[in-house]
Amino acid sequence: MTSSAVSELARDLPTLADVEDAARRLDGVAVKTPLLEAPQLSAQLGGRLFIKAECLQRTGSFKFRGAYNCMSRLGAAARKGGVVAYSSGNHAQGVAAVAQMLGIRAVIVMPADAPAMKIRNTKSYGAEVVTYDRYGESREAIGERIVAERGAILVPPFDHPHIIAGQGTMGLEIAEQAAARGVRLDAVIGPCSGGGLIAGTALAITSRSPATKVYSAEPAGFDDLARSLKSGRREKNDPAARSICDALLAPMPGELTFALNSRLLSGGFAASDDEARQAMATAFTHFKIVVEPGGAVALAAVLTGKYAIAGKAVAVVCSGGNVDAETFCTALNSAR
Amino acid sequence: MTSSAVSELARDLPTLADVEDAARRLDGVAVKTPLLEAPQLSAQLGGRLFIKAECLQRTGSFKFRGAYNCMSRLGAAARKGGVVAYSSGNHAQGVAAVAQMLGIRAVIVMPADAPAMKIRNTKSYGAEVVTYDRYGESREAIGERIVAERGAILVPPFDHPHIIAGQGTMGLEIAEQAAARGVRLDAVIGPCSGGGLIAGTALAITSRSPATKVYSAEPAGFDDLARSLKSGRREKNDPAARSICDALLAPMPGELTFALNSRLLSGGFAASDDEARQAMATAFTHFKIVVEPGGAVALAAVLTGKYAIAGKAVAVVCSGGNVDAETFCTALNSAR
Numbered sequence: 001m002t003s004s005a006v007s008e009l010a011r012d013l014p015t016l017a018d019v020e021d022a023a024r025r026l027d028g029v030a031v032k033t034p035l036l037e038a039p040q041l042s043a044q045l046g047g048r049l050f051i052k053a054e055c056l057q058r059t060g061s062f063k064f065r066g067a068y069n070c071m072s073r074l075g076a077a078a079r080k081g082g083v084v085a086y087s088s089g090n091h092a093q094g095v096a097a098v099a100q101m102l103g104i105r106a107v108i109v110m111p112a113d114a115p116a117m118k119i120r121n122t123k124s125y126g127a128e129v130v131t132y133d134r135y136g137e138s139r140e141a142i143g144e145r146i147v148a149e150r151g152a153i154l155v156p157p158f159d160h161p162h163i164i165a166g167q168g169t170m171g172l173e174i175a176e177q178a179a180a181r182g183v184r185l186d187a188v189i190g191p192c193s194g195g196g197l198i199a200g201t202a203l204a205i206t207s208r209s210p211a212t213k214v215y216s217a218e219p220a221g222f223d224d225l226a227r228s229l230k231s232g233r234r235e236k237n238d239p240a241a242r243s244i245c246d247a248l249l250a251p252m253p254g255e256l257t258f259a260l261n262s263r264l265l266s267g268g269f270a271a272s273d274d275e276a277r278q279a280m281a282t283a284f285t286h287f288k289i290v291v292e293p294g295g296a297v298a299l300a301a302v303l304t305g306k307y308a309i310a311g312k313a314v315a316v317v318c319s320g321g322n323v324d325a326e327t328f329c330t331a332l333n334s335a336r
Numbered sequence: 337m338t339s340s341a342v343s344e345l346a347r348d349l350p351t352l353a354d355v356e357d358a359a360r361r362l363d364g365v366a367v368k369t370p371l372l373e374a375p376q377l378s379a380q381l382g383g384r385l386f387i388k389a390e391c392l393q394r395t396g397s398f399k400f401r402g403a404y405n406c407m408s409r410l411g412a413a414a415r416k417g418g419v420v421a422y423s424s425g426n427h428a429q430g431v432a433a434v435a436q437m438l439g440i441r442a443v444i445v446m447p448a449d450a451p452a453m454k455i456r457n458t459k460s461y462g463a464e465v466v467t468y469d470r471y472g473e474s475r476e477a478i479g480e481r482i483v484a485e486r487g488a489i490l491v492p493p494f495d496h497p498h499i500i501a502g503q504g505t506m507g508l509e510i511a512e513q514a515a516a517r518g519v520r521l522d523a524v525i526g527p528c529s530g531g532g533l534i535a536g537t538a539l540a541i542t543s544r545s546p547a548t549k550v551y552s553a554e555p556a557g558f559d560d561l562a563r564s565l566k567s568g569r570r571e572k573n574d575p576a577a578r579s580i581c582d583a584l585l586a587p588m589p590g591e592l593t594f595a596l597n598s599r600l601l602s603g604g605f606a607a608s609d610d611e612a613r614q615a616m617a618t619a620f621t622h623f624k625i626v627v628e629p630g631g632a633v634a635l636a637a638v639l640t641g642k643y644a645i646a647g648k649a650v651a652v653v654c655s656g657g658n659v660d661a662e663t664f665c666t667a668l669n670s671a672r
Contacts, residue, residue, distance in 0.1 A: 028517070034370055036392060039433070040460055053392070055624040056372060097375070117621075124376055181364070281661070285453075288391040288626040288657030321624030325617070325668035332661035 013259055014161040016207040019168035019200060022069040026169050030065050031057050033170070035177040035315065038286035047309035048183065049302060052174050053289050055321030059121075061247070061295070062170050062197055062319050063087075063094030063157075069166030070155055071098045079104045081151035086110070086139035088193075089118030090247050090320050091157040096125035107152065109142045115246055117324045134249070135239065158196030159254035168200025174315050175208035183313050185212045189298040190317035192216035192225050192268065193248040195257030197319060202264035215307065216261065216268035217298035217316075219243035219276065224252050225261060226268030234258050244273045244327070247294030247320055269307060271300035279303055280328065281335030283318060292323035293331070349595055350497040352543040355504035355536060358405040362505050366401050367393050369506070371513040371651065374622035383645035384519065385638060388510050389625050391657030395457075397583070397631070398506050398533055398655050399423075399430030399493075405502030406491055407434045415440045417487035422446070422475035424529075425454030426583050426656050427493040432461035443488065445478045451582055453660045470585070471575065494532030495590035504536025510651050511544035519649050521548045525634040526653035528552035528561050528604065529584040531593030533655060538600035551643065552597065552604040553634035553652075555579035555612065560588050561597060562604030570594050580609045580663070583630030583656055605643060607636035615639055616664065617671030619654060628659035629667070 036051045058064040071083060082105030085095040092108040099106035106127040110119055111134035123129055132142055147154050156163060171188070178185050188205050190198045195216070202214040216225045221241030228235045236252045243249065253261065271279070279296035282303055283289050291299070298316040301307045307314065372387045394400040407419060418441030421431040428444040435442035442463040446455055447470035459465055468478055483490050492499060507524070514521050524541050526534045531552070538550040552561045557577030564571045572588045579585065589597065607615070615632035618639055619625050627635070634652040637643050643650065 031370065031372065034367065034392060036367070039394070040457075056370060056389070058375070060624055121376075284626055284661065284664070288396055290620055290624040290626065325620065325665070328620075329661070329665035329668060332665060335661075 012161055013256060014165040014203065016203055018161060018165035019172055019204050022165040023169045023172050025069055025072060026065055026166065029068060030169070032173055033057055035174060036287050041286045045309050047311055048313040049309060050178070050315040051283070051287050051299065052170065052315055052317045053287065054170055054317055054319050055289055055291055055295055059093040059097045060320055060322040061090035061094065062167055063090040064097060065169050066163035066166035066196060067091065067094035067098040067155060070160060070162040071095070071102060071104065073162060074153065078153055081153060082106060083155050084109065084143050084146045084152040085155045085157065086143045087157055088246055088249060089114045089122070090322060092118065092122040093125065093322065095155050096122045096127035099127060100125045107146050109139050109146070115322065115324055118322055121322065158194030159256045161256065164196050164200045164256065164260070166200070167197040168204045170197070170317065171201030171204030172208065175205055178209070178315065185209060185315055186312040187213045187215060187307065187314045189215045189217050189269070189301055189307060189314065191248060191294055191297050191319045192218050193250040194254045195225055195261050196254065197317070198265065199257040199260040201317070202260060206264050213266040214264060215266055217301045218268060218270050219245035219248050219294065219297060220270045220272045222249055223268060223270035226270055228253050228258060229262060229265055229268055232262065245276055245294035245297060247292060248297065269301035271297040271304070274334070275300040275304050277331035278335045280331040284332060289318060290321040290323065290328065291318045292320045293327070295320040348497055349592060350501040350539065352539055354497060354501035355508060355540050358501040359505040359508050361405055361408060362401055362502065365404060366505065368509055369393055371510060372623050377622045381645050383647055384649040385645060386514070386651040387619070387623050387635065388506065388651055388653045389623065390506055390653055390655050391625055391627055391631055395429040395433045396656055396658040397426035397430065398503055399426040400433060401505050402499035402502035402532060403427065403430035403434040403491060406496060406498035407431070407438060407440065409498060410489065414489055417489060418442060419491050420445065420479050420482045420488040421491045421493065422479045423493055424582050424585060425450045425458070426658060428454065428458040429461065429658065431491050432458045432463035435463060436461045443482055445475050445482070451658065451660055454658050457658065494530030495592045497592065500532050500536045500593065500596070502536070503533040504540045506533070506653070507537030507540030508544065511541055514545070514651065521545060521651055522648040523549045523551060523643065523650045525551045525553050525605070525637055525643060525650065527584060527630055527633050527655045528554050530586040530590045531561055531597050532590065533653070534601065535593040535596040537653070538596060542600050549602040550600060551602055553637045554604060554606050555581040555584050555630065555633060556606045556608045558584055559604060559606035562606055564589050564594060565598060565601060565604055568598065581612055581630035581633060583628060584633065605637035607633040607640070610670070611636040611640050613667035614671045616667040620668060625654060626657040626659065626664065627654045628656045629663070631656040
């Protein structure tokens with residue numbers, strides 16, 4: 001498979017069958033992360049709140065799923081030129097870790113202001129890291145240049161059927177774990193940047209549990225999907241917007257992901273930085289998990305009542321835990 | 337079953353069959369906590385390190401298992417007088433939560449210097465909390481007085497067959513989870529206070545995986561089991577000893593637990609406060625879980641090289657995550 005062959009695949013929207021195929025591929029490789037409940041918190045909220053603790057996934061975020069589902073399909077010839085990816089940090093770590101597992105060279109294009117621990121972790125998997133200015137340069141252009149120069153294959157962060165299907169395996173697990181407990185979920189809410197995770201999750205959930213609604217959660221100022229769902233076309237974020245949710249700063253919805261999300265989602269929520277920090281503190285106190293700011297926005301949507309949980313059963317995705325101690329403790333302290 | 341009937345049971349040592357019976361009772365009630373691996377950390381250590389993330393258990397520690405296995409067996413007559421337990425905080429929460437589930441009144445005797453969040457959590461399950469001076473009063477005496485006054489049943493923290501068997505279900509899960517991955521564990525290391533968790537775990541592991549050695553880990557100054565294993569008799573800790581590991585301050589090994597541990601364990605390790613804090617920080621960085629000081633001592637034993645992991649596969653138990661933000665952030669900061 002060559003770089004252009006990967007691009008051709010991107011024309012096709014993934015289906016539930018692709019998600020199920022990805023689940024077979026990831027079986028025994030990815031962590032089946034637990035669906036946690038804190039009965040005390042559920043009682044406080046007047047509904048049942050479940051957390052899909054995807055921060056416990058390999059590399060500390062769901063991104064491992066899509067990267068492995070995509071890259072493990074590359075043939076020997078395609079692997080020779082290596083892979084390139086652009087990422088704010090979690091896709092970077094996912095691609096770098098999978099590249100190391102499969103013995104593929106990886107170049108990762110990361111914003112210079114990405115959290116130091118995400119850059120450090122990515123390098124620790126043996127990847128070459130190239131940094132750029134998040135607000136002044138185009139990561140896509142830098143990625144494409146490396147593809148051209150080195151004959152490398154681009155592993156896109158979200159807008160690719162294998163990436164979407166890989167992330168969707170998390171949604172399959174939610175459906176299976178809820179069913180195993182006899183719980184009928186009213187809603188699943190997941191963080192959204194380019195929309196790969198929530199699109200794959202919506203594919204799985206709306207097929208396996210048709211009565212369950214699926215919602216996205218984004219940082220305030222980066223709620224391009226929520227606005228796009230309302231307007232019916234892909235809206236962009238204000239380039240001047242800023243957020244502590246470093247994992248969720250994509251400028252607009254993906255093409256494939258929006259084609260799915262516009263059909264499958266029931267709406268979207270947005271969380272402020274303070275609301276994300278409060279959700280991180282709640283995850284610490286009630287669930288004993290480490291959640292990064294961007295990983296906490298879906299939980300924030302419930303805790304702030306933007307999604308009204310009373311009398312309902314809801315699963316929220318905590319999508320990543322790659323946060324440094326300083327940011328984490330600031331969140332815990334600000335929530336006291 | 338009356339209070340004295342419970343005491344009579346205590347004469348019998350539990351067996352693997354009791355642990356398996358407890359596992360059936362806990363199925364669908366307790367969380368099957370994940371066995372996590374951080375491949376990067378394993379590579380750094382030159383061996384395979386797995387963490388049994390028992391901080392993700394209901395009530396934030398393994399104590400839920402034993403409490404449920406014990407209390408769910410009480411008949412209607414026995415439940416009427418309520419239950420009483422003495423605990424530094426995790427058994428307190430376990431008993432209080434189970435009492436709430438089963439509709440039983442609970443009085444919990446807790447040291448006045450227990451972490452505020454543990455006292456708060458225990459009360460939040462509807463239990464009545466009675467505090468005492470950890471270093472000046474006998475919690476056993478206070479507990480027995482309440483038993484006598486109220487006709488309540490004492491749920492002991494560790495020295496009871498149903499408690500030990502309940503905690504042992506965690507060991508069964510480790511054996512099953514390792515086997516499912518094709519991993520032959522060289523060792524399992526678990527935190528130890530009175531010894532119920534490690535005794536139950538040793539019952540499960542030495543039966544299901546006979547080649548695997550089982551070790552205890554304790555706070556420095558509270559390594560009564562390690563010293564008892566060497567001397568062959570139950571040694572006491574120096575009453576002047578202090579540790580941040582508030583969950584692991586039992587004065588000496590239990591009678592039943594030592595009868596099992598002296599036969600089944602291969603030795604014990606001790607970790608200083610600083611080593612426990614460093615392990616908490618490693619759990620944060622590599623595993624994205626919140627571990628309290630006492631929950632981190634087994635991980636500390638591996639990270640400090642007290643157990644030499646090179647070339648081996650080891651599962652360490654992170655037994656609880658009930659820690660306040662201040663203590664947690666102090667640990668993260670001191671480890672930078």
